[in-house]
Amino acid sequence: MQLDALSLMTVAMVNLVTISLALPLVMGKSLTPAARAAQRALLLLTSGWTALVVSEYLVSSYVLSVLAMAGLSASLVLLHRALSGWLGPRRGGRTLLLLAVAMPLGYAFSFSHYPLRVGWSNFLLAAMLVLLARATLVARRHAGRHWRLLLLACFAIMAVLTAARGVLGAFFTAAYPTFLSPNPVNIAAALAVNMAVVLGTVALLVAWRDEADDRLRTMANTDSLTGLPNRRGFMERAEALFANAHRYRQPLAVLMLDLDHFKHINDSYGHDRGDDALRLFAQMLRETRRTGDLAGRLGGEEFCVVLPSSQRHTASGFDQRLRARLQQRSEEELGFTLSYSAGVAAMTDGDATLAGLLARADAALYEAKHGGRGMLLMGDSGSGHTVV
Numbered sequence: 001m002q003l004d005a006l007s008l009m010t011v012a013m014v015n016l017v018t019i020s021l022a023l024p025l026v027m028g029k030s031l032t033p034a035a036r037a038a039q040r041a042l043l044l045l046t047s048g049w050t051a052l053v054v055s056e057y058l059v060s061s062y063v064l065s066v067l068a069m070a071g072l073s074a075s076l077v078l079l080h081r082a083l084s085g086w087l088g089p090r091r092g093g094r095t096l097l098l099l100a101v102a103m104p105l106g107y108a109f110s111f112s113h114y115p116l117r118v119g120w121s122n123f124l125l126a127a128m129l130v131l132l133a134r135a136t137l138v139a140r141r142h143a144g145r146h147w148r149l150l151l152l153a154c155f156a157i158m159a160v161l162t163a164a165r166g167v168l169g170a171f172f173t174a175a176y177p178t179f180l181s182p183n184p185v186n187i188a189a190a191l192a193v194n195m196a197v198v199l200g201t202v203a204l205l206v207a208w209r210d211e212a213d214d215r216l217r218t219m220a221n222t223d224s225l226t227g228l229p230n231r232r233g234f235m236e237r238a239e240a241l242f243a244n245a246h247r248y249r250q251p252l253a254v255l256m257l258d259l260d261h262f263k264h265i266n267d268s269y270g271h272d273r274g275d276d277a278l279r280l281f282a283q284m285l286r287e288t289r290r291t292g293d294l295a296g297r298l299g300g301e302e303f304c305v306v307l308p309s310s311q312r313h314t315a316s317g318f319d320q321r322l323r324a325r326l327q328q329r330s331e332e333e334l335g336f337t338l339s340y341s342a343g344v345a346a347m348t349d350g351d352a353t354l355a356g357l358l359a360r361a362d363a364a365l366y367e368a369k370h371g372g373r374g375m376l377l378m379g380d381s382g383s384g385h386t387v388v
């Protein structure tokens with residue numbers, strides 16, 4: 001069987017055009033920035049490769065060749081942006097941008113000098129592919145490993161073959177008159193482009209699905225009104241904090257908080273102002289907590305805070321800071337004073353479950369409500385409750 005680079009590249013082109021036209025239809029319009037960047041990268045890649053093949057075979061054009069190079073460079077920058085969106089901030093973005101600008105510029109200036117032009121463009125493309133390969137390595141956020149490995153393989157193989165093309169073009173010019181000449185490196189590169197098109201598309205679709213799953217998970221665990229974790233999200237993280245404190249015998253305190261006379265606020269000022277009050281309270285919790293503290297909305301006007309490495313006096317300090325801040329800000333922003341009742345419980349050696357600890361804080365909160373509201377009570381492991 002005779003393989004020739006032009007046929008292989010033509011097949012790759014047809015596949016790329018088909019995929020870049022089909023993907024927007026499949027993925028729809030409401031895309032995240034990462035998915036949009038990946039789609040645009042694919043379009044630019046398709047245009048770049050097509051322009052290169054056309055300028056090589058059909059109309060030999062300086063402008064078209066330079067534009068092709070610019071398209072290829074830009075597509076790699078966009079792929080890096082997509083990876084940053086999916087995996088968290090990546091290193092190497094600036095260097096990639098520099099290389100992406102330098103590549104078509106150097107190509108344009110050295111156009112009449114074939115070895116320099118081919119060496120320059122391929123070495124810089126190879127360097128960009130290495131940066132992209134590196135960008136797939138670390139995932140700061142929860143992200144699937146398999147699609148990253150697929151992309152890593154694509155980028156690494158393409159980087160090696162592109163660098164090999166650079167060596168041929170720059171130093172063995174006679175064996176490399178064009179990137180489609182029947183040279184084993186060109187045949188291998190054309191085959192690799194076909195493979196990369198297939199694997200890259202699969203990786204992109206899986207990354208996109210993972211991102212959608214991630215967003216759904218976040219939505220399912222977040223209270224849409226306040227942006228705090230909802231009961232489900234809160235309990236999941238609170239259980240982990242409790243288990244950790246239990247295992248390492250570290251102190252931990254929980255605070256149950258419930259806004260006072262909230263029905264009256266809704267009735268007097270309207271439901272929208274009630275929502276504003278809930279948002280403000282959540283904001284105050286965020287501003288008052290320290291790194292590592294967890295705050296969540298358990299439902300209605302009930303909130304909970306977990307304070308790791310904290311004793312009862314730390315929780316009491318939290319409560320005092322929150323009360324002072326809330327009094328000032330609610331008067332300023334809502335026009336009335338928002339107040340709350342709270343119960344606190346500190347973990348003891350006898351606490352085997354988070355549920356038990358929460359129940360004590362809840363019982364103390366109940367007492368605080370019945371004791372006149374606007375106060376913090378301590379839930380003892382015995383039956384009584386004391387004012388903190």
Ligand SMILES: Nc1nc2c(ncn2[C@@H]2O[C@H](COP(=O)(O)OP(=O)(O)OP(=O)(O)O)[C@@H](O)[C@H]2O)c(=O)[nH]1
Pocket residue numbers: 225258259260261262263264266270271272273274275278299300301369373
């Ligand atoms: N605006 C608004 N109101 C809510 C929301 N969720 C629950 N509520 C209201 O919160 C009120 C809670 O009322 P109650 O359980 O009687 O509590 P309360 O009036 O704060 O009385 P105490 O807790 O005993 O001080 C109800 O009127 C609910 O309709 C919400 O998301 N937005």
